[in-house]
Amino acid sequence: MPHGRTGIGTYTWHVVRRLPAIDPGTTFVAWYLDIRGALGIERRRRLFDDVREPNLVDRRIPFPASWFEDLSLRFDVPRIEWTERFDVMFAPNFVPPPNRTRRLVLTVHDLAFRRFPQTAPLATERWRSRLASAIARAEQVIVPSEHTLHDLVELYGVDERRVTAIPLGVDGETVRRAPTEAVERVRRRYAIDGPYVLSLTGIEPRKNIPALIRAYASTPDDGRPLLCLVGPVAPWNQAGWELVRPVLDALPERIRERIVVTGFVSEREKVALLSGAEALLYPSLYEGFGLPVVEAMACGTPVLTSNVSALAETAGDAAVLVDPHTPEAIAEGMSRLLGDGVLRDTLRARGLARAATFTWDETARRTAEVLRRASA
Numbered sequence: 416m417p418h419g420r421t422g423i424g425t426y427t428w429h430v431v432r433r434l435p436a437i438d439p440g441t442t443f444v445a446w447y448l449d450i451r452g453a454l455g456i457e458r459r460r461r462l463f464d465d466v467r468e469p470n471l472v473d474r475r476i477p478f479p480a481s482w483f484e485d486l487s488l489r490f491d492v493p494r495i496e497w498t499e500r501f502d503v504m505f506a507p508n509f510v511p512p513p514n515r516t517r518r519l520v521l522t523v524h525d526l527a528f529r530r531f532p533q534t535a536p537l538a539t540e541r542w543r544s545r546l547a548s549a550i551a552r553a554e555q556v557i558v559p560s561e562h563t564l565h566d567l568v569e570l571y572g573v574d575e576r577r578v579t580a581i582p583l584g585v586d587g588e589t590v591r592r593a594p595t596e597a598v599e600r601v602r603r604r605y606a607i608d609g610p611y612v613l614s615l616t617g618i619e620p621r622k623n624i625p626a627l628i629r630a631y632a633s634t635p636d637d638g639r640p641l642l643c644l645v646g647p648v649a650p651w652n653q654a655g656w657e658l659v660r661p662v663l664d665a666l667p668e669r670i671r672e673r674i675v676v677t678g679f680v681s682e683r684e685k686v687a688l689l690s691g692a693e694a695l696l697y698p699s700l701y702e703g704f705g706l707p708v709v710e711a712m713a714c715g716t717p718v719l720t721s722n723v724s725a726l727a728e729t730a731g732d733a734a735v736l737v738d739p740h741t742p743e744a745i746a747e748g749m750s751r752l753l754g755d756g757v758l759r760d761t762l763r764a765r766g767l768a769r770a771a772t773f774t775w776d777e778t779a780r781r782t783a784e785v786l787r788r789a790s791a
């Protein structure tokens with residue numbers, strides 16, 4: 416999986432690769448921009464060269480993505496119909512390329528840019544207008560949770576019959592408990608010496624990392640595990656790190672030295688870090704689904720997460736749920752989870768069972784149903 420892929424990139428990666436096998440009677444065209452690869456400026460293969468099904472066409476367009484984005488936002492051109500013929504357009508990342516098709520299906524992953532607009536600086540007025548227009552005319556809209564479905568209906572007045580909630584999946588071949596040697600190797604690489612709890616997320620404001628750090632700092636010194644903050648600073652919102660840095664700097668040295676900041680890690684390292692952690696701590700303020708919660712469960716790691724947005728829906732009864740708005744509530748949940756071995760064992764078992772119900776094959780199967788419905 417390419418460096419730095421986001422949750423939406425992971426979704427697109429898995430769904431596009433599975434659709435051709437799920438629906439062999441349909442031809443799928445994967446259309447994307449890549450001028451550097453197409454012209455040989457960077458030596459990389461096409462995104463979907465590894466897909467063996469003959470009904471997937473990898474259509475790499477040699478056009479600069481930055482130019483295309485600027486033109487499309489300003490002038491609504493060039494339109495995708497100029498380069499492709501199709502029955503249904505599927506846009507997996509909110510706003511589709513410029514088009515005039517009436518058979519449009521798009522995925523709206525969350526409504527954070529409406530619920531917490533200060534955390535989404537790239538959601539410009541022009542982008543929001545184009546998304547609203549796409550939602551209004553789309554034949555079908557896919558969302559990752561019932562909570563996001565209700566947000567969409569409330570904020571955009573969409574008829575529920577045009578919206579389908581399809582949960583994300585976990586790749587059971589790669590996201591599963593890592594062997595001991597892999598865990599030890601990644602611990603050595605990041606100097607994690609002793610038991611640790613894990614925060615796995617891009618560093619941006621709605622991920623609530625300052626509150627997590629304050630909660631961690633308030634727990635008793637005796638037996639406090641290390642806290643590992645794993646994930647890159649979100650490139651679309653540098654304010655995340657600007658909020659985290661002062662909180663770290665204000666900590667007493669004895670606490671600050673027990674916090675490990677790794678930055679971006681590879682997919683393999685992520686799985687090893689999840690597997691070795693005492694718990695995943697994910698008190699986000701808002702999520703459309705919350706993929707790290709399910710990935711931790713698939714690795715047999717107990718989870719603490721928020722009782723707001725889609726997180727309670729995703730976690731079910733397989734996590735400790737807390738109010739993310741107060742560090743005291745997060746700290747109480749941490750203490751309960753880390754101090755109760757029976758609870759951790761119960762959550763491990765429930766988490767493994769729950770994670771097994773979220774598969775990318777099922778996500779792709781239900782997506783294919785929506786696309787067929789739109790084509791009809």
